Amino acid sequence: MKALLYESSQNLRFCEQPNSIADNDNTLIDVNAVGICGSDMHAYLGHDERRPPPLILGHEAAGMLPSGARVTVNPLVVCETCDYCRAGRSNLCLQRQIISMPPRAGAFAEQLAIPPQNIVPLPNSLSLQQGSLAEPLACGHHTAGLGVVHSRRSLAECQTAVLGGGAIGLASALSLTARGAKEVWIADNNPRRRKALEKTGNFHIVTPEALPTAMDVVIDAVGHEQTRRQASTITAPGGVVVHIGLASADGGFDMRRLTLQEIVLVGSYTYTMTEFKETVEWMGKGKLGALDWFETRPLSDGARAFADLLAGNVAAPKIVLIP
Structure with a gap:
C-alpha cells in the first residue's frame, strides 16, 4: 500500500509500505480521509519521543469497510477491563494505545487495521472528509x-x-x-x-x-x-x-x-468512547456547525502540507489528506 512515512525530523516520504492486515483482533479499513493533527506536527519536528521514526503517523481517519459501510475511527485502543475503563474513563486506560504510536501504525496510508469496537458508523449527512474531523471534535x-x-x-x-x-x-x-x-x-x-x-x-x-x-x-x-x-x-x-x-x-x-x-x-486528554460517539451524533445533527473549515490535499503531497503548516502558510484550521 502507499503511505506517508515519517523517516526523521522534518522528513516525510510517500512510498510503498507493507499492507495492513486484518486478523482476529483488527478490522481493515480503506482510508478515504485523514487529518493532520498538532501531535503529528510535534513528531514531524522530532519533539515527540512517543513517536520514534520510521513510523506512519496520522490518527484522524474516516473510510470504508469491506462491506461498503462508511465509518470514522476512534484511534484510542483501550483494554476495557482496568479500573479506569470500568469507571467510564477509558481515556486514562492503563494499557491505552493510539494509532500512529508504536506498536500501532497510523492512518497516513491507504489502509488501516483497527479493532472493530473502535469503528463508529457515519451519519448519512456527513461526508467522509467531515467524518475525519470526529477525532479533533471529540477532543474539544x-x-x-x-x-x-x-x-x-x-x-x-x-x-x-x-x-x-x-x-x-x-x-x-x-x-x-x-x-x-x-x-x-x-x-x-x-x-x-x-x-x-x-x-x-x-x-x-x-x-x-x-x-x-x-x-x-x-x-x-x-x-x-x-x-x-x-x-x-x-x-x-x-x-x-x-x-x-x-x-x-x-x-x-x-x-x-x-x-x-x-x-x-x-x-484534558482525548475522550471516552461515549464522548466520541456523542460527538459523531452531534456532528450529524449539525450541533457543531457546518464542518467546512478544512482544506483537502492528496496524501502524496503530505510532505508539502506539513512544510506549509510549519511555515504558517495555511489558513484553514485543518488539512485533510486524501489517500
Missing part, C-alpha cells in the same frame, strides 16, 4: 465538558476563552457553544487563520493581546509557555483553566496566582 467535546464540570457557574453565564485557533481550539469553541456558552473568544497569532475562523461560528476572533481578562473558563489548546502564562493571567478568581495543548512540557503557569485566586487547573 471532552475539553469543554471538563470546563463545565469544574466551572462555578453555568456556561450561559460564563465568559470563555480559547487560546489557539487550530482544530482543537476551534473544536473546543464549537462544543462550548453547543453546550450553551454565549460569549466565546478565540485568540490566534496567525492573521490568515483568524480570517478563516470568522466564518466558523459566532465567536470573538482576536489576537492573543486583545483578549479581555476575568474569563471564567479558559482552554489552552496550544500548550506553549506563553499561552500557559496568559491563561494564568486572564482567568477570573475561582475560574477554570483546561489544558489540552501539548506543544511543550514546561513553564508558564503562575502557580502563585492560581493558588491565591483558587483557580482550577485541569488537564
Whole structure:
C-alpha cells in the first residue's frame, strides 16, 4: 500500500509500505480521509519521543469497510477491563494505545487495521472528509465538558476563552457553544487563520493581546509557555483553566496566582468512547456547525502540507489528506 512515512525530523516520504492486515483482533479499513493533527506536527519536528521514526503517523481517519459501510475511527485502543475503563474513563486506560504510536501504525496510508469496537458508523449527512474531523471534535467535546464540570457557574453565564485557533481550539469553541456558552473568544497569532475562523461560528476572533481578562473558563489548546502564562493571567478568581495543548512540557503557569485566586487547573486528554460517539451524533445533527473549515490535499503531497503548516502558510484550521 502507499503511505506517508515519517523517516526523521522534518522528513516525510510517500512510498510503498507493507499492507495492513486484518486478523482476529483488527478490522481493515480503506482510508478515504485523514487529518493532520498538532501531535503529528510535534513528531514531524522530532519533539515527540512517543513517536520514534520510521513510523506512519496520522490518527484522524474516516473510510470504508469491506462491506461498503462508511465509518470514522476512534484511534484510542483501550483494554476495557482496568479500573479506569470500568469507571467510564477509558481515556486514562492503563494499557491505552493510539494509532500512529508504536506498536500501532497510523492512518497516513491507504489502509488501516483497527479493532472493530473502535469503528463508529457515519451519519448519512456527513461526508467522509467531515467524518475525519470526529477525532479533533471529540477532543474539544471532552475539553469543554471538563470546563463545565469544574466551572462555578453555568456556561450561559460564563465568559470563555480559547487560546489557539487550530482544530482543537476551534473544536473546543464549537462544543462550548453547543453546550450553551454565549460569549466565546478565540485568540490566534496567525492573521490568515483568524480570517478563516470568522466564518466558523459566532465567536470573538482576536489576537492573543486583545483578549479581555476575568474569563471564567479558559482552554489552552496550544500548550506553549506563553499561552500557559496568559491563561494564568486572564482567568477570573475561582475560574477554570483546561489544558489540552501539548506543544511543550514546561513553564508558564503562575502557580502563585492560581493558588491565591483558587483557580482550577485541569488537564484534558482525548475522550471516552461515549464522548466520541456523542460527538459523531452531534456532528450529524449539525450541533457543531457546518464542518467546512478544512482544506483537502492528496496524501502524496503530505510532505508539502506539513512544510506549509510549519511555515504558517495555511489558513484553514485543518488539512485533510486524501489517500
